[in-house]
Amino acid sequence: MSGHIHVVGLGPGDAAHVTPAASAALAQAGHLIGYGPYLARVSARPGQVIHASDNRAEMERAHHALSLAAAGETVAIVSSGDAGIFAMAATLFEAIETLGEAGQRVDVTVVPGVTAMVAAAARLGAPLGHDFCAISLSDNLKPWETILGRVRAAAEADFVLAFYNPISKARLWQLGEILKLLRTIRAPRTPVIFATAISRPDEHVQVADLANAEPKMADMRTLVIVGSSASRCVPRGDDDVWIYTPRRAAAA
Numbered sequence: 001m002s003g004h005i006h007v008v009g010l011g012p013g014d015a016a017h018v019t020p021a022a023s024a025a026l027a028q029a030g031h032l033i034g035y036g037p038y039l040a041r042v043s044a045r046p047g048q049v050i051h052a053s054d055n056r057a058e059m060e061r062a063h064h065a066l067s068l069a070a071a072g073e074t075v076a077i078v079s080s081g082d083a084g085i086f087a088m089a090a091t092l093f094e095a096i097e098t099l100g101e102a103g104q105r106v107d108v109t110v111v112p113g114v115t116a117m118v119a120a121a122a123r124l125g126a127p128l129g130h131d132f133c134a135i136s137l138s139d140n141l142k143p144w145e146t147i148l149g150r151v152r153a154a155a156e157a158d159f160v161l162a163f164y165n166p167i168s169k170a171r172l173w174q175l176g177e178i179l180k181l182l183r184t185i186r187a188p189r190t191p192v193i194f195a196t197a198i199s200r201p202d203e204h205v206q207v208a209d210l211a212n213a214e215p216k217m218a219d220m221r222t223l224v225i226v227g228s229s230a231s232r233c234v235p236r237g238d239d240d241v242w243i244y245t246p247r248r249a250a251a252a
Contacts, residue, residue, distance in 0.1 A: 003069035009082040011115020013200035016149040029076035062095035080219040082115040117162040120195030125242035132160035139251040175215040
């Protein structure tokens with residue numbers, strides 16, 4: 001008998017951003033699997049079994065979910081934001097691929113969620129109003145030179161840039177290197193958004209121009225958005241601004 005795996009995005013933090021589909025999937029599951037702090041955001045019903053693990057145990061979580069589903073259980077794997085963006089959905093399908101035919105017999109539903117870059121953009125207006133690119137600055141799973149190459153290419157192509165995982169206790173210098181690179185490509189007055197703990201009680205949002213943006217404005221909970229050459233700031237009183245990127249692009 002084959003069970004079912006729901007891969008669920010919990011949104012950026014506020015319970016209001018958990019979709020009805022995500023709530024329904026969580027309610028159906030007999031087992032909840034995920035990174036401990038993310039599972040702490042779920043109100044488990046009586047009888048549900050909680051399987052919390054460390055942040056770097058993604059593949060172990062995926063194989064655990066597959067083993068439970070293979071035994072006929074209904075499982076929900078949780079991620080923050082959207083499960084398909086720098087999160088558990090890709091890891092689960094990688095595990096399914098390695099298992100071959102056995103993995104393919106398990107039913108999987110990926111439930112979309114509100115990702116951090118969408119929530120952060122909404123706080124400031126519409127900075128993602130035109131073409132944009134999302135890049136994780138973590139080098140845990142890809143080489144630093146690959147990150148630099150992708151950031152350089154996206155910056156030169158004039159995408160709005162959304163940076164996930166910009167800094168951590170083990171990566172204190174990398175955001176500074178990225179900002180240094182961007183200053184060789186983008187104008188000094190390019191708007192940079194630092195959205196920390198977006199939609200949570202301790203939310204903090206800062207806007208700086210690229211010339212004055214500093215790594216200390218970010219921590220591991222921050223989503224960084226760097227505008228394109230078309231991005232605009234519109235005053236909204238009290239030294240605050242809306243930021244948007246027009247949908248109309250000039251000819252190259």
